[in-house]
Amino acid sequence: MAIVCPLCDSPSAATRRGRGGLSLRACDDCGSRYLDVAIHPYRPAATYDDEYFTPWDMRPGSPSWMQREETAGMRLDLLISMGAAGRLLDLGCAGGYLVAAALARGFDAFGMDISSHAVSVARSVAPDRIKQGVIEEASYPPASFDVITAFDVVEHHPDPAALLRRVAEVLRPGGVFVVTVPDLDSLTARLMGASWPHYKEEHRFYPTRAAFRRLLARTGLGLARETGARKRLSLAYLDPLLRAYPVPALTRLSAFVFRTLPRALREARFTVTIGERLYVARREA
Numbered sequence: 001m002a003i004v005c006p007l008c009d010s011p012s013a014a015t016r017r018g019r020g021g022l023s024l025r026a027c028d029d030c031g032s033r034y035l036d037v038a039i040h041p042y043r044p045a046a047t048y049d050d051e052y053f054t055p056w057d058m059r060p061g062s063p064s065w066m067q068r069e070e071t072a073g074m075r076l077d078l079l080i081s082m083g084a085a086g087r088l089l090d091l092g093c094a095g096g097y098l099v100a101a102a103l104a105r106g107f108d109a110f111g112m113d114i115s116s117h118a119v120s121v122a123r124s125v126a127p128d129r130i131k132q133g134v135i136e137e138a139s140y141p142p143a144s145f146d147v148i149t150a151f152d153v154v155e156h157h158p159d160p161a162a163l164l165r166r167v168a169e170v171l172r173p174g175g176v177f178v179v180t181v182p183d184l185d186s187l188t189a190r191l192m193g194a195s196w197p198h199y200k201e202e203h204r205f206y207p208t209r210a211a212f213r214r215l216l217a218r219t220g221l222g223l224a225r226e227t228g229a230r231k232r233l234s235l236a237y238l239d240p241l242l243r244a245y246p247v248p249a250l251t252r253l254s255a256f257v258f259r260t261l262p263r264a265l266r267e268a269r270f271t272v273t274i275g276e277r278l279y280v281a282r283r284e285a
Contacts, residue, residue: 006160006204007032007211018199019247030211033184040201042158047202048115055244056237058095058118060125063236065095067269070232072098072151074271075178075278076105079147082224082280084176086146091135091167092153096122099129107147112138136166143172150179151229152276155203164219171283177221178280180229185209188275195247198275209277221281229276236266 004011005027013025016033023036057064076098086108090098093111095118102109103126111130113119122130131138148167157163167177182198183189184206189196198206207215209226216223235257242251 003037005030005032006034006158007207007215017194019195019197019245020199020201022199022201024199024206027211030214031184031208032205032211034205035201035203037158042204044114048118050117052115052202053094053117055240058121060095060100060121063234063267065097067232067234067237068095068097069101070269071230072101073105074230074232075149075151076101076107079176079178079280080105082176084147087144088147088149089135089140089145089170091148091150092156093122093130094118096125096130098149098151099126103129135170136162140170142169143175144170145175146172147176147178150177152180154179155181155198155205158204160205161215161219164215164221168220168283173283173285175283176224176280177283178278180276180278181212182206183209183228183275183277186228186273186275186277192247196275197242197245197247197250200245212277212279216279216281220284222284223279223281225280227278228273229278230271230273231276232269232271233274234267234269235261 002011005013008027008030010027010029012028016024016026018024023039024033025036026033059065088102088107088109090111093099093113096111099109099111099122111122111126112133112135114134116132119130119132148171154160154163171177182203185208213223238254242254
């Protein structure tokens with residue numbers, strides 16, 4: 001079976017290398033990059049086990065959990081400013097950060113995740129609102145939701161077009177879809193080259209902005225807004241992440257700074273954009 005670009009279906013691509021020796025293909029047509037699936041097959045059951053979440057503390061109320069909830073809150077406030085409201089589904093809900101933040105803002109919020117470990121944590125903060133699985137296999141009827149969110153999840157999917165078509169199906173006409181993906185056109189991607197931290201085996205593709213806009217359009221999702229994806233982070237969160245996904249110079253620098261700073265500064269949160277793009281789209285009528 002021919003290997004094709006998951007963004008544009010082109011089989012024409014050049015071979016590239018990514019951080020950690022990943023085998024990548026650079027699409028000759030849309031410019032996006034994606035994993036060579038012959039070398040890196042999709043194995044979700046083996047990937048998203050309990051150990052996947054080890055680099056950060058998922059306990060509700062922990063500094064890591066709280067900064068993720070703050071990030072979710074910033075993104076929900078953006079959606080509210082655009083008139084979004086009603087029934088919301090968070091795909092890849094992880095520890096339930098966004099579901100909790102959405103409930104606090106008046107949404108009728110639900111979450112879904114493929115990981116049994118993540119689901120157990122999320123259910124502790126949002127009982128009866130979290131489902132394990134993937135949206136393509138869920139029994140949601142058409143037009144079930146007013147808002148669907150997908151932060152740090154679509155790039156994990158081997159067939160993003162199929163995923164987005166299903167998203168469009170279960171959104172009501174005019175409903176809002178907001179998504180973040182690694183941004184191959186970002187300054188960090190251009191400067192860091194093969195060492196870009198977003199190159200990791202669970203990320204199946206790395207789109208250019210133009211390619212992702214076209215993917216949204218051809219799956220029935222009209223782009224309403226896009227911007228750099230801002231996150232709330234701390235050194236206490238980044239340091240273990242850089243050790244789990246090493247970038248030699250950054251990992252050494254982070255370890256040195258982490259050892260020398262007092263705890264208050266290690267846990268201080270700041271807002272930053274780190275090579276991801278946020279897109280807000282609406283389901284076309």
